[in-house]
Amino acid sequence: MSTSIHLSRFRKWLLASPPMEFVIAQLRELLVGAIKQGPVPQHIAFVMDGNRRFARSHGIETVEGHNMGFEALARILEVCYKSGVKVVTIYAFSIENFKRSKFEVDALMEMARVKLSQMAQHGEILDRYGAKVRILGRLDMLKPDVLAAVNRAVDMTSGNGERILNICFPYTSRDEITGAIRDTVSEYSQPLPANRPSNASQRTPFSETHITQNIRARAQHTKADDLPSDVETASESSNEDGAPANNLPNQVYESGSSFSSSSTLHLGGQTDAANGRENSPRKEKAVYMSPETITRQTLTEHMFTGDNPPLDLLVRTSGVERLSDFMLWQCDEETEIVFLDVLWPDFDLWHFLPVLLGWQRRISKAKKNPDAEGDFDGESYEPTEESNGKKVKGL
Amino acid sequence: MVSQHDRELFRNDVRSRGTKLSAADRENILRPYLPDPSDLQRRSPQRQNKAHRRASVRTFVKAQTHRIVYTFVHIIFGIISRLLQSYHATVDRICAVIYYHHRTPELIRKDVKGLKRLPEHLSVILSLRKEDDALSVLMDEVAELAAWSVSAGIPVLSVYEKSGALKSCIPILHQAITNKMCSYYGSSIQQPRLRLFAPHHPVFDQLPQDVASDCKNGSLTVLLLSATDGRETFVDLTKTLAEMSQSGKLSPEDITLELVDAEIIQPEPDLLLVFGAFLKLDGYPPWHVRLTEMFCTGGRSSGTNTSEEAVEYHGFLRGLWHYAGAQMRFGR
Numbered sequence: 001m002s003t004s005i006h007l008s009r010f011r012k013w014l015l016a017s018p019p020m021e022f023v024i025a026q027l028r029e030l031l032v033g034a035i036k037q038g039p040v041p042q043h044i045a046f047v048m049d050g051n052r053r054f055a056r057s058h059g060i061e062t063v064e065g066h067n068m069g070f071e072a073l074a075r076i077l078e079v080c081y082k083s084g085v086k087v088v089t090i091y092a093f094s095i096e097n098f099k100r101s102k103f104e105v106d107a108l109m110e111m112a113r114v115k116l117s118q119m120a121q122h123g124e125i126l127d128r129y130g131a132k133v134r135i136l137g138r139l140d141m142l143k144p145d146v147l148a149a150v151n152r153a154v155d156m157t158s159g160n161g162e163r164i165l166n167i168c169f170p171y172t173s174r175d176e177i178t179g180a181i182r183d184t185v186s187e188y189s190q191p192l193p194a195n196r197p198s199n200a201s202q203r204t205p206f207s208e209t210h211i212t213q214n215i216r217a218r219a220q221h222t223k224a225d226d227l228p229s230d231v232e233t234a235s236e237s238s239n240e241d242g243a244p245a246n247n248l249p250n251q252v253y254e255s256g257s258s259f260s261s262s263s264t265l266h267l268g269g270q271t272d273a274a275n276g277r278e279n280s281p282r283k284e285k286a287v288y289m290s291p292e293t294i295t296r297q298t299l300t301e302h303m304f305t306g307d308n309p310p311l312d313l314l315v316r317t318s319g320v321e322r323l324s325d326f327m328l329w330q331c332d333e334e335t336e337i338v339f340l341d342v343l344w345p346d347f348d349l350w351h352f353l354p355v356l357l358g359w360q361r362r363i364s365k366a367k368k369n370p371d372a373e374g375d376f377d378g379e380s381y382e383p384t385e386e387s388n389g390k391k392v393k394g395l
Numbered sequence: 396m397v398s399q400h401d402r403e404l405f406r407n408d409v410r411s412r413g414t415k416l417s418a419a420d421r422e423n424i425l426r427p428y429l430p431d432p433s434d435l436q437r438r439s440p441q442r443q444n445k446a447h448r449r450a451s452v453r454t455f456v457k458a459q460t461h462r463i464v465y466t467f468v469h470i471i472f473g474i475i476s477r478l479l480q481s482y483h484a485t486v487d488r489i490c491a492v493i494y495y496h497h498r499t500p501e502l503i504r505k506d507v508k509g510l511k512r513l514p515e516h517l518s519v520i521l522s523l524r525k526e527d528d529a530l531s532v533l534m535d536e537v538a539e540l541a542a543w544s545v546s547a548g549i550p551v552l553s554v555y556e557k558s559g560a561l562k563s564c565i566p567i568l569h570q571a572i573t574n575k576m577c578s579y580y581g582s583s584i585q586q587p588r589l590r591l592f593a594p595h596h597p598v599f600d601q602l603p604q605d606v607a608s609d610c611k612n613g614s615l616t617v618l619l620l621s622a623t624d625g626r627e628t629f630v631d632l633t634k635t636l637a638e639m640s641q642s643g644k645l646s647p648e649d650i651t652l653e654l655v656d657a658e659i660i661q662p663e664p665d666l667l668l669v670f671g672a673f674l675k676l677d678g679y680p681p682w683h684v685r686l687t688e689m690f691c692t693g694g695r696s697s698g699t700n701t702s703e704e705a706v707e708y709h710g711f712l713r714g715l716w717h718y719a720g721a722q723m724r725f726g727r
Contacts, residue, residue, distance in 0.1 A: 016399040033457065034464035067409050071402075078428075121418035125429070174685065178652045181633050186647035189640040291637040296626050299633060321689050321717075328681040329626070333557075337674040337689065357472045362673070 028079075028349055035083040035353075038360040039367075041312035043305075044080060045089040045327050048073060050318030050343030057343075063107040068345035070115065079349050081131075081163050083356075087308045089166040091326045095138060095175060109146050112169070116149040123156050130162035136304035137171035166305060173328035180302035180329075187302075188289050303329055311335045313359055315352070317344045336362075483693065490709040498579050500546035506712055507547045510719035516551040517544055518620075518664035518687070520677055521706065523560055530560055534568050536706040537561065537617070538575035543711055545587045545615040546579065552617050553664060555679050559621030562593045569599050572617070588614035594624050594661070618662065625680040632658055656682075666690065668714045670706050690714040 014020055048069055055065025073090065080088050092112070098105060119126065119133070126133075135150050142150065150169070300306060311330040316323075319341035323331065331337060336359060342351050401424050408416045416424075496503050507513060519540055523529050537554050544552045554561065561568060569591050576586045592598040596619075632655070639645040663683040667690070669675070674691040676684070692710035 021399070030461070030464055031468070033461040034468055037458075037462050037465035038469070067406070071405075118418075118421065122422060122425075125422065125425070129429070174652055174656070174682065177629065177682070178650060178655050181629065181636065181655060182647050182650040184633050185637045185640050185650060188637040189647065288641045291634040291641070294630055294634050294637060296630055299626070299629060322686055323684060323689075325685045328685060331676050331681070332626075333675065333678045335675060337676070339674075339689070354472070357469065358476070358673075361469065361473065361476070 031349065031353065032079055032082045035356055035360070039363045040084040041356075041359060042085065042309040043087040043089070043311045043313075044085055045091070045311055045314045045330070046073075046076065047091045047314070047316040047324065047326055048344045049316055049320055051345060053318060054343040054345040062104055063111075065345060066108060066111060070111070072345050072347050075348055076352060077165065079352060086162070087164040087166065087305075089136075089168065089305065089308075089311075089327070091168045091171065091324075093137075093169050093171070094325060095141065095170050095172045096325070098141070098170070109143060113146045113149045116146075116153040120149070120152045120156055126157050127160060130160045132157045132160040132162075132164045133167065134164060134304075135167050135169045136176070137169040138175060139169070141170045164308065166308070168304075168326070171304075172325040173323070174325055176304055177299075177329055179304075180299050183302045184294060184298055188291055188294070191287050192289065300329070305330055313338065313355070315340060315355060317342055317347050487707075487709060490713075491707060494709050494712055496543065496546070496708050498542075500542075500579055503543055503546035504548070507715055510715060512719055513548055513715065514665035514688075514718055515549070516553065516662050516664045516666075517549045518553045518555065518667045519706075520555045520667065520669045520671070520679060522671070522677070523556060523558055530564070533561065534564075534571045535575075537568060538572045539706060539708075540711065541572045541589070541615055541617055542575050542579045543708060545576075545613055547715065548613065550613065550615065551662060552615060553620055553662065554617065555620040555677070557622045557677055559619075559623060561619050562596060562621060565591060565593065565596060565599045565619070568619075590614070590616045591619070592617075593619035593621075620661075620680060622678040624661070625678050628659060628680070629682075659683075663687065666714060666718045668692070668711065670710060688718050690717050 015024070051065040051069040052062050054068060055062045058065075077088060093108060097108075116133075133153050135154060139147060139150065305311075310332065311327060312335065314323075314327060314331060314335055314337045316338070317340050319339060321339045323337075338355050340347070340351055340355070404416070404424060408421075494506055496506075521533060521536060523533055526532070533556065540554070541552055569589070572589060572591070573586070576589070580586045590598055636645065636650060640647055659682045661680060661683050663685070664687050667679075667684060667687045669689065669691040671691065672693065674689060690713070692707075692713065
């Protein structure tokens with residue numbers, strides 16, 4: 001028993017000695033620089049789990065455990081940003097966490113307030129390194145003094161933008177998704193600056209005359225390939241002096257009686273014709289944006305992380321293997337989720353390195369032969385005979 | 396890497412809630428750890444002086460060193476992961492021999508008997524392979540999983556496959572599962588009752604008359620999911636809500652978490668098994684995996700085909716064991 005204590009003390013002493021510290025620091029630098037040479041995930045999310053268990057197992061106070069967790073965060077952020085990660089998202093506080101003891105919640109809030117206001121004192125350093133801090137979550141659930149510190153830190157760094165730290169503060173993913181839906185809906189129920197509000201009830205975004213116009217324009221262009229130069233001039237002349245019936249291309253522009261010369265000019269070129277078809281109906285008719293234009297992308301853009309690159313990697317420590325309402329939407333098709341069996345305060349480069357290396361290995365492999373990990377490519381797979389379904393496997 | 400001395404200073408400051416050190420003090424502690432700002436100013440127009448050139452030589456040497464280290468580390472890492480992979484593959488082979496179901500529900504029940512808990516709802520992510528008989532292989536996998544689940548006593552199994560190919564052949568799949576059950580349970584009277592359905596499809600439920608027989612060996616509900624049941628449902632919901640809001644039937648403030656939760660009706664799985672080399676959700680419906688335990692069987696099929704792994708019994712069993720060992724906490 002005593003020998004192990006002596007040994008650990010000796011190890012501590014050795015690791016803390018200046019030459020050893022120097023060597024380890026150099027080694028870290030070297031490894032981080034090396035990681036930078038390969039593909040690096042652009043966006044990493046961390047669930048910092050295990051602070052309390054760490055505190056319990058080391059016989060220190062819970063708050064102390066959270067402080068250690070903060071140190072671990074600083075270490076890992078250093079690794080991430082130095083190796084070229086653009087965005088790091090951390091799960092600092094869940095809305096569910098408000099259920100914890102008041103003492104702990106207050107301590108966590110106090111810690112956030114102190115850290116954020118300390119950060120605000122170092123604006124110059126943050127500016128120099130282009131770091132941007134954003135708080136994602138329900139800010140309305142925070143106390144006023146914490147909120148003030150949050151706003152100050154966010155405002156100060158909002159001009160920077162190369163490296164982003166997203167702190168999910170009182171956050172749950174379901175809340176975020178709901179918020180995104182709500183924002184999208186309220187955005188779509190803002191009336192467009194339209195000139196004819198009477199059309200609000202009957203929204204017909206495509207006008208029939210337009211479609212016939214475009215079909216004819218298509219036909220005209222295929223025929224008019226031989227004489228591409230004089231289309232525009234011809235159309236202008238037709239608008240001016242009525243109907244020269246002998247000229248085939250010109251007929252297109254006459255038939256639509258309500259057509260103004262500005263829209264006929266759209267038909268001057270093939271690409272312009274296509275653009276005109278997309279833009280003009282919205283301009284003329286829609287008072288609201290059509291809900292049919294909502295896509296997955298629209299919702300993604302309305303998430304808190306809308307302008308960040310897609311999430312490449314999600315790391316959760318402490319061996320708990322679920323997402324716990326974090327980044328549910330963002331964990332899309334290619335996000336790799338890693339669960340590590342280490343408590344967050346212990347988390348360091350040495351645990352993170354295999355994850356990063358594995359990711360790099362997979363990505364560079366996928367780059368080398370893109371077929372190996374392709375998606376379902378839409379070939380028609382015929383449902384085969386029932387007899388095939390009985391095929392025995394596993395032996 | 397922060398030196399011990401500075402760490403002590405920092406911790407003392409933290410203990411006194413950030414009052415001991417002034418802002419300038421903290422910056423002084425921090426300074427040695429910050430990277431040289433001149434490294435970052437590469438976008439400024441380059442000044443062609445000698446000092447700069449020397450610096451660029453230094454960066455060149457540094458970059459080359461890093462490149463070499465990168466290659467070296469990756470070679471080592473590759474070797475280690477290969478070794479680990481083959482070790483796991485060997486262990487898995489042995490496991491596969493020890494734990495084999497032999498198509499007897501009793502054996503499967505024995506394998507899961509000692510477990511503290513079983514998932515009420517098991518969910519599985521499968522992928523369609525690229526070969527010609529991919530769909531029949533997939534259906535066979537689903538049938539196997541259904542048989543194992545019902546034998547283990549799991550009442551609900553949901554199968555996620557991205558493209559939704561399974562949904563197009565529900566009757567054939569039902570037949571395939573029934574045939575598989577036949578080989579496990581013998582004659583059709585002994586078979587557990589099977590319900591098979593997909594969102595927006597009717598429940599496929601043959602033999603509704605023999606209600607008496609299904610009590611004996613339990614029942615199984617198989618739910619088929621695909622990528623359209625995930626994020627696309629949210630898109631549809633948003634479209635509908637936007638339309639309602641535009642016609643004044645609802646204000647955006649009415650959209651609450653409870654409303655969305657009530658609209659997105661899907662069962663919440665307890666355990667999600669991913670048969671693949673690494674854990675990715677592949678577009679799985681996002682709303683209901685909030686508290687789902689995830690388990691990835693890992694790329695252990697010794698590198699023959701990287702991303703697609705066969706669905707094997709011991710992978711299924713490992714997932715259940717893992718689930719039984721995990722403890723549940725609701726944010727507390």
